[in-house]
Amino acid sequence: xxxxxxxxxxxxxxxxxxxxxxxxxxxxxxxxxxxxxxxxxxxxxxxxxxxxxxxxxxxxxxxxxxxxxxxxxxxxxxxxxxxxxxxxxxxxxxxxxxxxxxxxxxxxxxxxxxxxxxxxxxxxxxxxxxxxxxxxxxxxxxxxxxxxxxxxxxxxxxxxxxxxxxxxxxxxxxxxxxxxxxxxxxxxxxxxxxxxxxxxxxxxxxxxxxxxxxxxxxxxxxxxxxxxxxxxxxxxxxxxxxxxxxxxxxxxxxxxxxxxxxxxxxxxxxxxxxxxxxx
Amino acid sequence: xxxxxxxxxxxxxxxxxxxxxxxxxxxxxxxxxxxxxxxxxxxxxxxxxxxxxxxxxxxxxxxxxxxxxxxxxxxxxxxxxxxxxxxxxxxxxxxxxxxxxxxxxxxxxxxxxxxxxxxxxxxxxxxxxxxxxxxxxxxxxxxxxxxxxxxxxxxxxxxxxxxxxxxxxxxxxxxxxxxxxxxxxx
Ligand code: SF4
Numbered sequence: 001x002x003x004x005x006x007x008x009x010x011x012x013x014x015x016x017x018x019x020x021x022x023x024x025x026x027x028x029x030x031x032x033x034x035x036x037x038x039x040x041x042x043x044x045x046x047x048x049x050x051x052x053x054x055x056x057x058x059x060x061x062x063x064x065x066x067x068x069x070x071x072x073x074x075x076x077x078x079x080x081x082x083x084x085x086x087x088x089x090x091x092x093x094x095x096x097x098x099x100x101x102x103x104x105x106x107x108x109x110x111x112x113x114x115x116x117x118x119x120x121x122x123x124x125x126x127x128x129x130x131x132x133x134x135x136x137x138x139x140x141x142x143x144x145x146x147x148x149x150x151x152x153x154x155x156x157x158x159x160x161x162x163x164x165x166x167x168x169x170x171x172x173x174x175x176x177x178x179x180x181x182x183x184x185x186x187x188x189x190x191x192x193x194x195x196x197x198x199x200x201x202x203x204x205x206x207x208x209x210x211x212x213x214x215x216x217x218x219x220x221x222x223x224x225x226x227x228x229x230x231x232x233x234x235x236x237x238x239x240x241x242x243x244x245x246x247x248x249x250x251x252x253x254x255x256x257x258x259x260x261x262x263x264x265x266x267x268x269x270x271x272x273x274x275x276x277x278x279x
Numbered sequence: 280x281x282x283x284x285x286x287x288x289x290x291x292x293x294x295x296x297x298x299x300x301x302x303x304x305x306x307x308x309x310x311x312x313x314x315x316x317x318x319x320x321x322x323x324x325x326x327x328x329x330x331x332x333x334x335x336x337x338x339x340x341x342x343x344x345x346x347x348x349x350x351x352x353x354x355x356x357x358x359x360x361x362x363x364x365x366x367x368x369x370x371x372x373x374x375x376x377x378x379x380x381x382x383x384x385x386x387x388x389x390x391x392x393x394x395x396x397x398x399x400x401x402x403x404x405x406x407x408x409x410x411x412x413x414x415x416x417x418x419x420x421x422x423x424x425x426x427x428x429x430x431x432x433x434x435x436x437x438x439x440x441x442x443x444x445x446x447x448x449x450x451x452x453x454x455x456x457x458x459x460x461x462x463x464x465x
Pocket of ligand 1 (some may be wrong): 067269
């Protein structure tokens with residue numbers, strides 16, 4: 001067993017929440033640069049220019065990339081040889097979020113769903129924990145904006161609808177999102193599992209490096225097919241019309257019940273923020 | 280052909296009627312912020328027959344809920360929020376003389392019709408460019424509903440805030456126009 005003190009976990013989450021909101025990943029920046037070179041529409045190219053500037057200003061001037069600093073999602077992979085000491089694991093994750101949003105001047109965007117009263121510290125974060133082999137703790141801190149989460153959808157298709165049904169669900173979700181969820185998008189698709197698993201797969205697929213190939217060649221080809229169909233919609237950057245509505249489509253898949261075909265589509269806006277830390 | 284225009288409120292009907300979808304508009308001067316909660320409060324005041332905390336005649340509303348300002352800074356990130364959520368309140372405010380709104384995302388057919396009727400425009404700012412837009416904001420102060428925090432009505436002084444005309448006084452829609460130009464049907 002390896003001891004891991006909660007104070008280290010708190011510090012790591014605090015820092016990851018702040019960095020995620022101020023610094024975009026190199027994969028995303030590269031996609032913006034490609035977009036600037038490839039987009040046919042002049043207003044679309046202007047948007048890519050602005051997004052590249054925005055990333056630079058955020059980092060150098062210490063202003064968050066987007067004022068919607070999101071509801072924080074944390075994926076945790078806990079090695080089964082890790083022994084957490086000094087307090088509760090989940091409480092430590094929440095404390096890290098609380099401190100990060102306070103000290104990082106990040107907007108607190110979490111409220112009671114009925115009274116709409118703000119919780120004041122951006123908690124509770126949504127936490128997904130998996131126990132895995134080994135003696136390390138891996139955390140992904142993922143601030144997710146409301147605008148793009150609102151346009152995400154879950155479909156319980158009939159098995160007979162097959163791939164065509166999945167394709168229509170994915171493309172239809174993007175069509176409906178239109179200009180509203182800050183395109184260019186990254187589209188996370190979860191196929192299979194069950195009702196709640198499909199949604200989780202869709203969200204988790206967004207953690208994959210943008211521009212990387214799906215390790216499964218069949219899924220890689222299907223991602224290409226979906227990306228082309230989405231970009232044929234013509235929505236374009238910010239919905240002003242253009243070739244690049246999405247920068248990537250990511251699929252995660254697992255077996256499902258013989259009677260079902262669950263499909264979830266998680267729309268990720270261009271402000272795709274996530275930080276990975278290993279302790 | 281789209282053009283570039285500089286605008287400073289208060290705006291007249293002639294100012295906004297000269298704008299067409301796709302025109303780039305650099306906004307300077309005083310604008311007011313409002314999101315969902317502030318809109319609801321404005322409606323409550325109107326329903327109670329009370330005066331509004333700001334005179335909207337000729338003004339611009341910006342749909343934004345900024346992140347907190349660091350000490351010594353004017354404001355935090357300040358990009359637009361989705362305008363669609365404000366649609367139900369908008370025709371009422373246009374009737375009171377509001378001349379432009381800045382946001383992101385589609386407006387309802389009712390709003391587009393009201394823009395035509397009252398001669399006003401809807402401008403799009405780049406969603407998710409909160410850091411970039413913050414650099415255009417020179418002053419910020421809360422003028423109403425302080426208890427709403429980031430949702431309070433702020434009076435902003437801006438300089439060359441970059442926007443594009445999405446819906447003009449002629450009832451046109453840049454989002455639809457974009458689809459017409461770029462959609463490929465299988
Ligand atoms: S959808 Fe994304 S980029 Fe747009 S405002 Fe929300 S968090 Fe920011």
